[in-house]
Amino acid sequence: MTTDTTPDLPLEEARTRILNAAQTLFAAHGFNATTTKAIAEAAGVPSGLIFYYFPSKKALLTTILRERNMLIELSTVVEMLLVSDPRTALLTLAAHYMEALRQHRELTAILLREFRSHREIADQFHALREEHIVLITSYVQKLLKGKCNAPEQYMQAMARTFLYNLIVIGIIEDPPEPHRFIEEMVDILLGGFAINA
Amino acid sequence: MTTDTTPDLPLEEARTRILNAAQTLFAAHGFNATTTKAIAEAAGVPSGLIFYYFPSKKALLTTILRERNMLIELSTVVEMLLVSDPRTALLTLAAHYMEALRQHRELTAILLREFRSHREIADQFHALREEHIVLITSYVQKLLKGKCNAPEQYMQAMARTFLYNLIVIGIIEDPPEPHRFIEEMVDILLGGFAINA
DNA sequence: GTCTATATGATGATAGAC
DNA sequence: GTCTATCATCATATAGAC
Secondary structure (H helix, E strand, O other): OOOOOOOOOOOOOOOHHHHHHHHHHHHOOOOOOOOOHHHHHHHHOOOHHHHHHHHHHHHHHHHHHHHHHHHHHHHHHHHHHHOOHHHHHHHHHHHHHHHHHHEEEEEHHHHHHHOOOOOOHHHHHHHHHHHHHHHHHHHHHHHHHHOOOHHHHHHHHHHHHHHHHHHHHHHHHOOOHHHHHHHOOOOOOHHHHOOOO | OOOOOOOOOOOOHHHHHHHHHHHHHHHOHHHHHHHHHHHHHHHHHOHHHHHHHHHOOOHHHHHHHHOOOOOOOHHHHHHHHHOOOOOHHHHHHHHHHHHHHHOOOHHHHHHHOOOOOOOHHHHHHHHHHHHHHHHHHHHHHHHHHHOOOHHHHHHHHHHHHHHHHHHHHHHHHHHOHHHHHHHHHHHHHHHHOOOOO
């Protein structure tokens, strides 16, 4: 931060290494299946040191989710996304969301895995979901103002469909190239099947 | 099964009670957080009896998912669903899927929780997902034959959107009255926002 | 701040009586 | 088939040297 010749990457602190290791292992094997010993090994620290920085194993979990709250940056991204046509706008928004989901895929995986066991995590998970539904809904409303006469209720339903599809595709299905999936989803959301029946 | 005066409900076998208890606890707290002692207590059997019926705790998990494979009945339901207009058809199909998901919500929760840890479960989970995408896709194709000129690729994308939304809404969001959500989703899938831009 | 050794408790699984 | 008692192991967390 001050007069170091080398950047902070090699001087990574033990606390950070512990959090990183815990995050990876919690996402891969789950909270209960991950031992503090395994975390210490992956972090390259002795197992006792974990309990110098954190009072308990569970504190590791809550700290990860508190300090590394994902998707904050998306709020500001959405502000800037006032592109011309709706299709391009939705494609861009979806790509940003997919990018954020994948960059924080470990955090998302932890939320999806553990929200049934720990009430605080469930609260955080559902609050986050709600927050983003609101964010996407208001964006879609601005985007389609005057161009679409659907009631507000459907704007929200569209936001749900948008978000839930991205989550399942990005975190569970996890294809190497999600571009095609995003494009298909956006086209369905915009035009549906335009049934003539 | 033969000359009993009472039906088989009160004569429920210990093995079944153990499986039921394990299923509920695995779904609620996860595999690793559930102890065999807790399963035995919930089932009303001594803890040793579990290992008379099952060689290990993990065998309990795989047995549950093997013997209670959900959604089999949906295949036959889909066969019968050749209703007139597409909207009614999709609403009915969605309602059936939601019903099945909720009736087997514990199994679905277990799949969602554990598929990252156990390869057999991951395989089963993704196979099941693929199977239902195919099922829904072929149904949608029959349904919209001649009424819609969308390429086959989009039929499959629609099936994905359909299924993934139902899963997230039914298993994660879990609202008391999902009817409204189903209706909104179907309308979006059929008509989208019909942008005039 | 870092590391070693260990206490304490719980867990999956077994042995064997009934 | 059912139940009790118990083993062996391993996990979280602590004590305390450096």
